[in-house]
Amino acid sequence: MGMTRRSVLLVLFKLFDGALLVGSFLVASLPRLREASAISLTQFLAMRISVRNFVLFATLVLLWHVLFCFLELYESKRLWGQHAEAVVRDYEAAAKEIESMGAELIDAAKRCEAMTAEVHNAIAYMRDTASAYREEAKKIFKRIEDCAMFTQDVRKTCEDVKRRMAEGTPTN
Numbered sequence: 001m002g003m004t005r006r007s008v009l010l011v012l013f014k015l016f017d018g019a020l021l022v023g024s025f026l027v028a029s030l031p032r033l034r035e036a037s038a039i040s041l042t043q044f045l046a047m048r049i050s051v052r053n054f055v056l057f058a059t060l061v062l063l064w065h066v067l068f069c070f071l072e073l074y075e076s077k078r079l080w081g082q083h084a085e086a087v088v089r090d091y092e093a094a095a096k097e098i099e100s101m102g103a104e105l106i107d108a109a110k111r112c113e114a115m116t117a118e119v120h121n122a123i124a125y126m127r128d129t130a131s132a133y134r135e136e137a138k139k140i141f142k143r144i145e146d147c148a149m150f151t152q153d154v155r156k157t158c159e160d161v162k163r164r165m166a167e168g169t170p171t172n
Contacts, residue, residue, distance in 0.1 A: 010074055013074065014065070014068075014074065017064075017065070017068060017073075018061055018064075018065065021061055021064055022061065025057070
C-alpha cells in the first residue's frame with residue numbers, strides 16, 4: 001500500500017510530538033540528576049529502569065497522544081469553511097425537523113381541542129337528559145300525588161256514603 005505524502009507527514013508529525021514530549025521530560029529531569037551527583041553518559045545509559053516506571057511513562061505519552069488527537073491537532077484546517085457550512089446545513093435540517101414536530105404538535109393540540117369540545121357536548125347532553133328525567137319524575141310524582149288525593153277523596157266519599165246508609169239519611 002502506498003502512503004500519500006500527507007499520511008507520511010502526519011505520521012512524522014505525530015512521532016515528532018512524541019519525541020518532543022520525551023525530550024521535555026529528559027530536560028525536566030536534568031536538574032534532579034545534577035543534584036544527585038555528576039553522572040557520565042555511560043552511567044546514565046547503564047541505569048536500570050523498572051517496568052512500573054516504564055509503563056507509567058508510556059501511559060503518560062499515550063495519554064498526551066490521545067489528547068492531541070481529541071483536540072484535532074492532526075486535522076487539516078484548510079477545509080474549515082466547508083466544515084462550517086456542513087454544520088450550518090445540519091443545524092438547518094435540525095431546525096426544519098423541529099418545525100415539523102411543532103406542526104405535528106399543533107395538529108395534536110387541535111385534535112385534543114376538538115375532543116374536548118365533544119366531551120363538553122356529551123356532558124351538556126347528559127345534563128339535559130338528567131334535567132329531563134327530573135322533570136318527568138316531577139310529573140310522575142304529581143300524578144301519583146293527585147291519584148293519592150283522589151283515592152283519599154273517594155275513600156272519604158265512600159265512608160260518608162256508608163255512614164249515611166247506616167244512619168238511614170238519604171244521599172244527594
